[in-house]
Amino acid sequence: MDRLCKASRTAQIVVVSRHEDFGFDPSGSGTEWEIRRVQQIRDVERVVRACPPTAGVIDLQSDYSEAEFTQLEQALQYLHITWVAITSDTMLAHERVRRLIRDYCVDYVRMPFSMPDLLYSLRHAQGMASLHGTRAPESASRGTMIGECAAMRAMFRSLAKVAHNEAPVFISGESGTGKELAAQAIHDASSRRKGPFIAINCGAIPSHLVQSELFGYEKGAFTGANQRKVGWIEQAQGGTLFLDEIGDLPLESQVALLRFLQQGMITRLGGHQSIPLNLRIISATHVDLVVAQTDGRFRSDLFHRLCVLTLTIPALRERGEDILLLANAVLAEHGHEAHRRIRGFSACATQAMMQYAWPGNVRELINRVRRAIVMTDNRKITAEDLQLHGGAELPRKTLDAIREEAEREAIRTVMASHGFHVVPAARELNVSRVTLYRLMHKHNIRVESHAAVGE
Template sequence: MQANKTLLAVGSDALLPVLQVLRQQHWHIIHIHDPQQWKAPRSTSCSAGLLLLDGKLLRKSAALQQLASQLDMEWLLLTERAQLEQAAVRAFINDSCYDYHCLPVENERLAVTLGRLHGKTLLRRRSQHEQTEQEPQQLVGEHPSIRRLRQEIRRLARVNVTVMISGESGTGKELVAQLIHQYSDRADGPFQAVNCGGLPVNLVQSELFGHERGAFTGASSCRIGRIEAAQNGTLFLDEIGDMAIEAQVNLLRFLQEGTIDRLGDNRSRSIDTRVLSATHIDLPAAIAKGRFREDLYYRLCVCQLQLPALRERRSDIPLLAQHLLQQSASRHGIPLKRLSYEALAVMLQHDWPGNIREMSNRISQGLAMASGRVIRPQDMGLGSRMQTLDHGLEAVRERAEREALATALQLHNHNSSQAARTLGISRATLYRLLKKYEMNAVD
């Protein structure tokens, strides 16, 4: 973990006496007068931000929010007490700052607060780094349906049978297939995923079974197919219901005999591959219409797993949203932001027709579009249903806060530490909100 204390100070020269004291406390200082002057040094990573808010900077609130959202660190605001009467100042503190101090500056208190900012920033960066190094595949959620699914995955991983994974689009069928492979004795072997709906009819045979040189026009070299590439591992056939009927015959033969023939080659090859498949369509209906072979269906469906839609496990939404938020920030190299209470309340109301995939996309959109450190419903392209209610802004906010608190507490059996972590707030903030709404939690 980086130990250097580097402070980005934004404000007029009225900051200079404060900065001189901080230098004596071993802070490295980068001082700019205007947020638009910021140019990230190549070799320096700031661990705390200090902002002296005056009338000039207040008129540049959009630039301040942009700067705060770009940098993965905590901010402390120095302000005149009278400025707290302005809604824009309060909103900026709520969205972008860890804390604020009223002028005049108390040097000892300032040192303590900046130390906390520095420590919190480093801890968050370390946590994000460790998350990227941990096992990337996990089934997030505590709903009873997800707990049962975890148990079923573990059981099925131990037996070498075909498994059909069913569920709506975006529910995580490929993730479940990867987990079955990961927990099986084939985990050291390859995992090959094939989107059957994305294979052109004229290429599906070559893609699955391979071909020899000269087998058809354009076959200038020998190529092994995806089934053969999964030797001693797992083959996952996604959207199996969209597979061309011609390819279904050869797939059935492989499942029955364990052998394949490359195009242009008369030799049969024995392949030891476990087959998992997935679909979002009604296969029995496809069989009745002659679009899917009934004998292949029974070969693929020795065991079945049904994945729940996200709307059927709404209590998992806060936990899943936090996981996807951290995952997306790490993947795109964007500083971590938090969901506003209203955003979380709207997400709990949304039906999520695209399920987890839709949530992941909307959260990535929110990270990119949010102007400050807080993601609001409109940043994710989710209109607030609560805005249509005949209530004032404060009533809307209070309802959002209350719903988010209730859901987080229910999810974690009223454990305050875990609920605060899910909501992305400190325990002190959680206790303040619990007192405000006369709600209870346990330590």
């Protein structure tokens, strides 16, 4: 204990409280702590992220809104800060307060507390925090992506793993879920981070221009080619090429891309020289590539080359309270665009956001909140400001329906990752081949056009 206490003498201590003076005063205690005070809950995470391993005091004597609790929870999860709470018997009656203390604090004191007791706990917490050394927080690889729900945390863990590998990554997810942001985060966490990150939307390039845009051309390659053009693939040399909406790539370009993936070289249109390239491909689409293969719109061999590693971004409606976290983050970032100070979201807005199906995912949420910030005349943003009154509500699903959906999705993903070969897929899913055939039949997953026939 003594050695741990010594480590704490010149440390920073984060103090989170709405009040300047709430009874915490370490002066005269012999410590040389530098105190970093944070009053606004929305600022806690930003401060905590930048802190070295240290201890923190969190003042839980006053009540917080649900959204603030969610923000607090997010900030308290950073492992390199070890927290001690100050609370009261009244506040301990709240389940959410008890949960915060139980899950994230090493100790707590009740009002009225004695300063020596608090200092003792704090020194202990600081000593525990120092054991983390300078290790980056768990979430360092998430880039600018916000998310604390189980599905997003699992995605961040996968993201960190794929970032440290060189193989192509395929990102699936509905439109606006953050696929490009995830691709950027993979690049930033990878050994190629100093190289370029080139993002192109294959669906936005007219089909007759895709080849020349991707591979470039030499002067005189076709009418109008007045000078040499270096294509997107070549521009990504040494870095990462993100091919969004890969499902929209014309078949002819799919062949050329496959050739590049196999040989690691390209030839500009009209050129004779093969140019060796070293880059990583990340691709994404919101269309179902399994169906696209079945329909003959997407080449299976290219699919397997691109989908060595896969990352699935959950739809916003599956992220629970992350919806409010994101809404608050947008408000914190764009609140200054309002013509008067906005004090958060009303209860009806919160409820409406949690019940809405968010077909446009995070992009839609950002747009709705930004529009509400500019248009509202209210102190708190309402469901009406968000234009979510009487909107498309999330259909309530039964547990059975959710299980069925998860089962179908798991089988489809594993089958696709094994090139529709039933035996290895059954092995990975830990079921017999017969069971897998039965489940595929139940979920109408067909393999006739793929390799599994005759297995």
